[in-house]
Amino acid sequence: MTTELSADALSGLLERARKDYQDLAGRGLSLNLTRGKPAPEQLDLSADLLSLPAGRHTAAxxxxxxxxxxxxxxxxxxxxxxxVLQVPVGQLLAAGNSSLELMHDCLVHALLSVLPGAESRWVDQERIAFLCPVPGYDRHFALCERFGIEMIPVPMTAEGPDMAVVERLVAEDPAVKGIWCVPKYSNPDGVCYSDATVARLAAMSTAAPDFRIFWDNAYAAHHLTDEPVEIADLLAACAEAGNPDRAFVFGSTSKITAAGAGVAFFGSSPANVEWLLGNNAKRSIGPDKVNQLRHAMFLRDADGVRAHMERQRALLQPKFEMVARILEAELGGTGLARWTDPKGGYFVTLEVPDGCAKEVVRRAAEAGIVLTPAGATHPYGDDPRDATIRIAPSYPGLTELEQAIEGLAVCVRLVGYEQQAA
Structure with missing residues (x-):
C-alpha cells in the first residue's frame, strides 16, 4: 500500500502532517463516528408511527x-x-424490536435445547465454534464471547467469505456449528454475497449435522445507488440442496423506521420455526402486536418499504459521497489508505498501513474525533494486521461529518508518515 518516498519528500510531508494535526487538536472538536445509528432526520421520516394505530386495535x-x-x-x-427478507410468510416470525435479541435467543436455545437434526444440546458438547468472516460485526463476536463459543476468523472476498476456507473448516471439524453472515452490504465493508457463494453455503458438506448459518440480513432494503443489489434466496437454496434446516434468517426495521422501537424477524424451515416458537413460549406470551400493527399500517406493503427507503437514501447518500470525496482528496495517491465505496448499508471500511489503525484511532480521539475501536471488526478485538478502521457516517450532520473525515485523514497521514520515518 505504501508509496516509496525520498528522505526529503517524506520529511516535508511529515512536517506538514504534524502542523495539520496541531491545528486539528486546537479546534476543540467533539465528534463521534462510533456506531451506525440513524440520524434524527432519518427517524423523523417515521414520525407518523407515533400517532398510529389511531384508535384501531384489531388486526386483519x-x-x-x-x-x-x-x-x-x-x-x-x-x-x-x-x-424483503426472502422468507415464505408461514415460515417468518415477527417479534420485538431487536434482531440481535433473536440471535441471542437462538444461541441460548441451541445451547440448552436440541436443535432439529442435532444429536445433543450444544452445552453438552466439549467444544463449540463459529466461523467469523472478517472484517465483521462486533456484536456477533460479543455474543460468541458471552457464551464461550470459539471464534475462527475467515477472510472476506469481493463475493463473501472465502468459501474454500469455509468448506474445509466445516467439513473437517464437527465442533464448527455455525457461521455469521451479513450477506447484503455487509458490516463493515459493504460486500454483497454472490449467487455462487450462497449456493456453496447451502450445499456444502458439514461434519456437524446441526450446523446453522446465522444470516443477518440487516441491510436488505438499505440501498445507496440507483442499482439495488439483490442476493440469492438462501432459504430456498438450502431446501433445494437437501439442507432445509441450515439457515436462520434475521432482519428488522431498526434502520428502516424507529431504531429503538421497530419489529424484528426470524425466518427458517418449518422445523426450525416450530423449535423457536416452542422455546419462546416459555419466555413470552406474545410480542408487541400494537407496534407490529402500527408498522403494517405505516409501511402498507413491500412497495411501501421501498418508497420509504428511497427517502432514507436521500438523506444517507450525500454523506457517503462526502466521505469518498474527502478521502480521495486527502489520501488518494498517498499510498496510506484504501477504502470501500459501498452500494448500500451503513459503513465504510478504511484500511491503513499495517500496525497503524490503533494509533490512528488514538490520535483521532485526542483531537476530539471518537471512532470505533481498532480491532472491533475482528474476533476478540484482535485485528492481526492492525489495519482496519470502521467509519459510520450516518448519524452526524454533513458539517460535522466533513470535519470528522477531514480530521481522520490528517491522523492517517500523520501516523503513516511517522511509521515510514521511524
Whole structure:
C-alpha cells in the first residue's frame, strides 16, 4: 500500500502532517463516528408511527392486538417483510424490536435445547465454534464471547467469505456449528454475497449435522445507488440442496423506521420455526402486536418499504459521497489508505498501513474525533494486521461529518508518515 518516498519528500510531508494535526487538536472538536445509528432526520421520516394505530386495535385476522397471544406475530407485518427478507410468510416470525435479541435467543436455545437434526444440546458438547468472516460485526463476536463459543476468523472476498476456507473448516471439524453472515452490504465493508457463494453455503458438506448459518440480513432494503443489489434466496437454496434446516434468517426495521422501537424477524424451515416458537413460549406470551400493527399500517406493503427507503437514501447518500470525496482528496495517491465505496448499508471500511489503525484511532480521539475501536471488526478485538478502521457516517450532520473525515485523514497521514520515518 505504501508509496516509496525520498528522505526529503517524506520529511516535508511529515512536517506538514504534524502542523495539520496541531491545528486539528486546537479546534476543540467533539465528534463521534462510533456506531451506525440513524440520524434524527432519518427517524423523523417515521414520525407518523407515533400517532398510529389511531384508535384501531384489531388486526386483519381479527386479533385484538392489545391482548396476549400471537407468538408468531401479525400476519400483515409478516406479509410485508416476507418479500424483503426472502422468507415464505408461514415460515417468518415477527417479534420485538431487536434482531440481535433473536440471535441471542437462538444461541441460548441451541445451547440448552436440541436443535432439529442435532444429536445433543450444544452445552453438552466439549467444544463449540463459529466461523467469523472478517472484517465483521462486533456484536456477533460479543455474543460468541458471552457464551464461550470459539471464534475462527475467515477472510472476506469481493463475493463473501472465502468459501474454500469455509468448506474445509466445516467439513473437517464437527465442533464448527455455525457461521455469521451479513450477506447484503455487509458490516463493515459493504460486500454483497454472490449467487455462487450462497449456493456453496447451502450445499456444502458439514461434519456437524446441526450446523446453522446465522444470516443477518440487516441491510436488505438499505440501498445507496440507483442499482439495488439483490442476493440469492438462501432459504430456498438450502431446501433445494437437501439442507432445509441450515439457515436462520434475521432482519428488522431498526434502520428502516424507529431504531429503538421497530419489529424484528426470524425466518427458517418449518422445523426450525416450530423449535423457536416452542422455546419462546416459555419466555413470552406474545410480542408487541400494537407496534407490529402500527408498522403494517405505516409501511402498507413491500412497495411501501421501498418508497420509504428511497427517502432514507436521500438523506444517507450525500454523506457517503462526502466521505469518498474527502478521502480521495486527502489520501488518494498517498499510498496510506484504501477504502470501500459501498452500494448500500451503513459503513465504510478504511484500511491503513499495517500496525497503524490503533494509533490512528488514538490520535483521532485526542483531537476530539471518537471512532470505533481498532480491532472491533475482528474476533476478540484482535485485528492481526492492525489495519482496519470502521467509519459510520450516518448519524452526524454533513458539517460535522466533513470535519470528522477531514480530521481522520490528517491522523492517517500523520501516523503513516511517522511509521515510514521511524
Amino acid at each position: 385476522d381479527g386479533t385484538d392486538v392489545r391482548n396476549y397471544g400471537g407468538l408468531q406475530g401479525l400476519p400483515e407485518i409478516r406479509e410485508i417483510f416476507a418479500e
